[in-house]
Amino acid sequence: MAHIGVAHVTRLAKEPIRAAFAEFWPEAKVTDFGDYDLPPVRAAAGCETPEIKHRIASLAAQAMDAGVDGLLFTCTAFCESIDQVAERLPVPVLKPNEAMFREALMNGGRVGLVATFAPSLQAMSDEYAAIAREVGGNPELQTAYADGAMSAALSGNSWKHDTLIAEAAQSLGKCDVIMMAQLSMTSARNTVRELTGIEALTSPASAVKMLRFMIDEQARASSLQAL
Template structure:
């Protein structure tokens, strides 16, 4: 039986990078997609996570489970608390896009450099890293950079500028031993970052795929 991973997205630009990661790292998994590209607009308009948006996240997760998904991966980092609430109601693995990367980075690094293209993502991931550090009693130092203008460039079809802005941020974090590229849409930029000696570049896509493969791969052999 083939494992079925449902990808739930709020923007189309997150889908291809994670599909590529699955193809490279776990091609046996069967992928399906749900896209609600009004979610981000509604979140931006409201300025915060509303009960209505939280209900919609819950409905998307429930629909995916009822469709037979073995696991659910949300590809957008802006809906963390809503994803957690939806996960509590289901009996299959449900993950936020950056969870696996945060666990990996805290376990293996001391000076972490986080790059994101959304301000809200930085704050949400800062909290996630602090929580993971506390739970594992592993102290870490975190530096963050916002790649200003990158997401606007990508949404207008200019990936070259988007990736160049991320590389510029990476250069500023040369003292960090692990660089974290926060969003799925940022993953392709990892191929053009030139890490410092001893520095590791993590993408949320690859870490998420590896986590699902570890959890579900042996169950479907």
């Protein structure tokens, strides 16, 4: 049984990622690690400072000490820090949106991105462009910020959270697919579809399926080396 570490900076991401594991990888053992004071630090800094990189690395160190076979980060505004961690760890490390980006690029056409945490927009746009160049896709991305949606979710108002996200998605104009930036935005998927008539992608399912594939491939490679 694979032991997967999931690193969070917001508790809002826990439920959707747990639901994705239950559906797509129920036999995996999942352990959560969290640093829930990081989002305001990141927002105030405007970039990934040495302190932020150290704290992301500390989450990874906690996971490795627990003996995980793979590590999934659910935070979207810390791509540079996660990349540095991934270079040093002997286990697969996945950023939350990589699989979703690849799925959107496979669909082709004009792609939109809606976020409830403003600093994630630039980081994710850069990450999306890098993957687009890698696969030969269109790096252009239309973005929108759902102001107030995360605060609504934190206060328990899921209807307002979903509505603000859908309205932000509608402001994107014509898109062929819309991506939800934060894992905690999964609940808004149907509302976005109903208001815009456009397919909406969320990252939890894509991330869990991709990490499972990475772990399985690593296990197969190890088995072949042992022969």
